[in-house]
Amino acid sequence: MTEVARTRGGSAEVERGGIAEVAALGNELTGLFNRLGITRTQYAYRVHLDKSAVSRYLSGRRLAPREFVDRLVREVEEHVGAPLQPEAREAIRSRRLEALRACNPAEYELEALRGELARSRRDAERVNRNIEALHVLLEHKESEVRAVADDLTRLRLDWGAERTALARTQEELRSEIARLREDLADAERLRLDAERRGEELRGTVLRLEEELARRRPAGGTGELPLDEFQRQIVAMTEAEDFSEVARELTEAAWSRPLDEAAELLRWLEGSDAVGTMAAMFATNVARLRPLEDVLAFAPEVRRRGGAGLRLEWRAVVAARITERNAAAVYLGLRDEETLSDSEGDRVLAMALSRTRSDTEAASLVSAALAGTAHPARLTRVTDVLVRGRTGDPLGLKVLLWLAERGRFDVAAAVLAVAVGETSELFDSGDGGARLGRRVRELDGERIGVLFDLVTWLDDTEVMTLFAVRLLHADDDALLHRLFRTMEEQKRLDLLDLRMSAGLRRALADWRRSRRQ
Numbered sequence: 001m002t003e004v005a006r007t008r009g010g011s012a013e014v015e016r017g018g019i020a021e022v023a024a025l026g027n028e029l030t031g032l033f034n035r036l037g038i039t040r041t042q043y044a045y046r047v048h049l050d051k052s053a054v055s056r057y058l059s060g061r062r063l064a065p066r067e068f069v070d071r072l073v074r075e076v077e078e079h080v081g082a083p084l085q086p087e088a089r090e091a092i093r094s095r096r097l098e099a100l101r102a103c104n105p106a107e108y109e110l111e112a113l114r115g116e117l118a119r120s121r122r123d124a125e126r127v128n129r130n131i132e133a134l135h136v137l138l139e140h141k142e143s144e145v146r147a148v149a150d151d152l153t154r155l156r157l158d159w160g161a162e163r164t165a166l167a168r169t170q171e172e173l174r175s176e177i178a179r180l181r182e183d184l185a186d187a188e189r190l191r192l193d194a195e196r197r198g199e200e201l202r203g204t205v206l207r208l209e210e211e212l213a214r215r216r217p218a219g220g221t222g223e224l225p226l227d228e229f230q231r232q233i234v235a236m237t238e239a240e241d242f243s244e245v246a247r248e249l250t251e252a253a254w255s256r257p258l259d260e261a262a263e264l265l266r267w268l269e270g271s272d273a274v275g276t277m278a279a280m281f282a283t284n285v286a287r288l289r290p291l292e293d294v295l296a297f298a299p300e301v302r303r304r305g306g307a308g309l310r311l312e313w314r315a316v317v318a319a320r321i322t323e324r325n326a327a328a329v330y331l332g333l334r335d336e337e338t339l340s341d342s343e344g345d346r347v348l349a350m351a352l353s354r355t356r357s358d359t360e361a362a363s364l365v366s367a368a369l370a371g372t373a374h375p376a377r378l379t380r381v382t383d384v385l386v387r388g389r390t391g392d393p394l395g396l397k398v399l400l401w402l403a404e405r406g407r408f409d410v411a412a413a414v415l416a417v418a419v420g421e422t423s424e425l426f427d428s429g430d431g432g433a434r435l436g437r438r439v440r441e442l443d444g445e446r447i448g449v450l451f452d453l454v455t456w457l458d459d460t461e462v463m464t465l466f467a468v469r470l471l472h473a474d475d476d477a478l479l480h481r482l483f484r485t486m487e488e489q490k491r492l493d494l495l496d497l498r499m500s501a502g503l504r505r506a507l508a509d510w511r512r513s514r515r516q
Contacts, residue, residue, distance in 0.1 A: 019228055021099040026060025028095045029069065033058055035076050047071055052247060061232065062224065063103050069096055103224055131187045226260050230267060237273050249277055253284035258293055261285055262300040269304050279309040286316040291325055295332035302343065314343075318350035326351070326368035342377075344368075349380035349388075358392050361385065362401035369410060378413055386417045394418040394438045400446050403453050411453055416462045419469050435466075436473025447478075451485040464496045468503050483510050 036043065040058065044051040049068075056062035069092060077083050224232065229252065236245045252264060265285075268278035282301055286294050294317060301313050321329050326348070333344035348368050355361040365381065385395035392398060395414045403411040419435065439447060457463045470479050486492040497504040 019099070019102050019224065021095075021102040022063050022224070023060035025064065025092075025095040025099040026058055028092055029064060029072060030058045032072055032076055032092070036079055043075075046075075052244070063099050064096070066096065128191060131184065131191060135184070226256075226263060230264075234271075234273050245274070245277065246280065249281050250284050250288075253281055254288035258289075258296060261297065265300055266304055269306070269309075278305070279312050282309055282313050283316045286313050286320070291320065291328065292332075294320075295329065298333055298343065314347050314350055318347050318354070321348070321351040321364070321368075323363055323367040326364055327370045330368040331371045345378050345380045348378075349384045352381060352384045353388055355389075358389075358397040358401065361389065361392075362398045365398070365410060366402060366405055366407055369407060378410065382414045382417045385414050394435065396438050396442065396450065399453070400442070400449050403449055408453065408456070412457055412459070412462070415453065415457070415466070416459065419462060419466045432469045432472025433474075435469045436475050436478065439470070439473070439478055440475070447481070448485070451482050452489075454482065455486045455489045455491045460494050460496055461499075463491075463494060464499050464503070467495060468500045471500070471503055471506055479506060480510055483507065 033040075033043070038046075040054050041051050044054040047054075047068075053062070057064035057068055073084060073089070073092065229248075233245055233248060236242075236248070249264075253261065256264065265278060265282055268274055268281055282297075282305060285297050289297070298317075301310060305313065317329065330344040330348055333347060348365070352361050352364060355364060365385070382395070385392075385398050387393070389395070395418050399411040399414040399418070402408075402414070439450065442450065454463055454466050467479070467482060470482060473479075483492060486495070492507075495503070495507070497507065
């Protein structure tokens, strides 16, 4: 029995874990931890970890990372003033590898390869030391051969017997040197093999690390298999340990591979026991993961989430939108098969409702649409710009900012909402007064930009409706300036005078005044 095994905890510790190998490792670590003689809270503070994480590692409910195990071993060695016995270290290492293989075979393969790579490096270092020793010995033997050859030359004619002995010694040295050269050649071959094997292992480790990095966020090693994790969540819910359930699901939201996160959301949505946690889990995915993960997760939320869940998820995504990432979010939320902008429209509208100035709102819209080359359906965005902002209730300042920067398509969409629908035409007095007040707030140059935009609208219905609204503003100067702009651009005849008898009379009066 190993040193650590003799200090194991009771069987109750094993029963806490969902996987036997993880529970066995927790038992091993608990026995080691008990030798410190401190509480888990104290130890968590010492190693700068959350107390619940330390508890999960020691109780076998979560696979302890290698860094945690190595730190615990060092702490115990410092506490007792002596290193652990080799068999104790090997027992801990073996337990952790068994648990890792049960939880995550890919991570186990990677860690085993890393161990093999470390052994390969040690073997290469040992071979290099042998080669150095063989070189020294070979030089020594070659020096002896040269000395014997010199002696043979001096004694060749005088001492026959001694010469024979020296010749024999020389031959023996030459044979030994030949053997040393063979040993050196073998050592060189071993070094080349070790170096080649090391390179192969390094390449394999790098490829596996890259693959695992793509499959999950950094730091997500050692997770329980998904089915075991789900059983654990249900058990904690039945035990009414809701704070622990929330903690586990929050950690899973950022650390689990994205396909497992999607599976967890489907499971939560369909579970009677933990269904209320689905919205929290989805919003934590949106809040904690990289933006590319959030966008990849969006279709799962649309397909599986209820209305309340989708609303909370959109609010969290909207809170993350900045000018720098607005285009990525907007385009990433489009349905490429139908080119529907509804989800991107909803989220962008939520982000716009949080802006604090006209410039900020316009900059955000412009940034979000930077990747679109044609007019987009922005029902909610335009509604927020026109009706959802107290500082610019008709959105005129924003639409002018957009027009000045070349987004006439979006500016026209905002203008269409600002002037109202045709069905409101015969009750347009209030709307006209509001429009007149907002136009008069603009300086002369910006009024010119606004009227140029109206003049070149592709939608003659909106163009005419704007003129009708301006007619009801009781400001002849503004209306006549609009007529003059449209006449200069040869667009005045595009007004649909059938829509308003009042507009027809006003235009006729203006033309008569021009002829006088």
